[in-house]
Amino acid sequence: MKKWIGFRLPGRPCRGTYDVYENQPPVDCSEYQNVSLDNLKCLEECASPTSCYVKRDGDVFYRDQQDCVVWSLRDGQVYANDDMLVADSLAEFCARMILESKIWFAFYMPNQYGMAEDPPGVLAYLQALKSINEAS
Numbered sequence: 001m002k003k004w005i006g007f008r009l010p011g012r013p014c015r016g017t018y019d020v021y022e023n024q025p026p027v028d029c030s031e032y033q034n035v036s037l038d039n040l041k042c043l044e045e046c047a048s049p050t051s052c053y054v055k056r057d058g059d060v061f062y063r064d065q066q067d068c069v070v071w072s073l074r075d076g077q078v079y080a081n082d083d084m085l086v087a088d089s090l091a092e093f094c095a096r097m098i099l100e101s102k103i104w105f106a107f108y109m110p111n112q113y114g115m116a117e118d119p120p121g122v123l124a125y126l127q128a129l130k131s132i133n134e135a136s
Contacts, residue, residue, distance in 0.1 A: 002088065005069050005080045006100055007049050010107050011130035017050055018069055020084070025128030027099060028121055029091040037061055037073060042094050049104040052097075062097075099125060 004021045008014035012021070035042055040054045043062060051065035059072035071086070071093065072079050078087035087093035103122060 002085045004086050004096065005084065007104060009100060009103055009126070009129060011126055012133055018064075023132045024096070025125050025132065027092060027095040027125070029089065029095045032091040032094040032098075035090050035094050037090070040094075042098060046098045046101050047105060048101055049108075 001022075004024045005018050006012070006014070006021055006024075007018055013019075032042060037056065040061060044054050050068075052062055052069075053065065054062055059074055060070050061073055062071040064070070069080050070082075072082065073090055076089060077085055078090060078093040080086045087096065099121065103126065106122075
């Protein structure tokens with residue numbers, strides 16, 4: 001079953017630096033269809049709330065600064081810490097990670113990182129997160 005390892009967002013509590021979430025809203029992956037392990041510029045250019053960075057090491061391509069979480073690509077799917085399926089594709093992973101990072105900075109450090117008034121999908125994503133958490 002697919003899960004997500006993420007950080008605190010408005011409407012989604014977190015018990016530590018990261019938490020595991022069973023249900024997540026869908027994301028629009030169309031912007032990231034051409035991403036590959038050889039071209040992760042989108043992740044490199046996106047500020048990470050937890051100081052994650054791109055570093056290729058075998059199947060591993062993205063890691064937390066303290067290796068609390070490492071993400072790898074196997075058979076076209078993204079796994080966290082080797083065994084937790086978090087995305088059905090690299091495009092889905094990039095779309096969710098980048099969207100959630102932008103949301104985090106917009107809400108928790110708005111003077112440091114600006115964000116357009118309503119980037120595509122942000123409000124709908126936050127509303128879906130709120131609905132999922134209220135139902136839990």
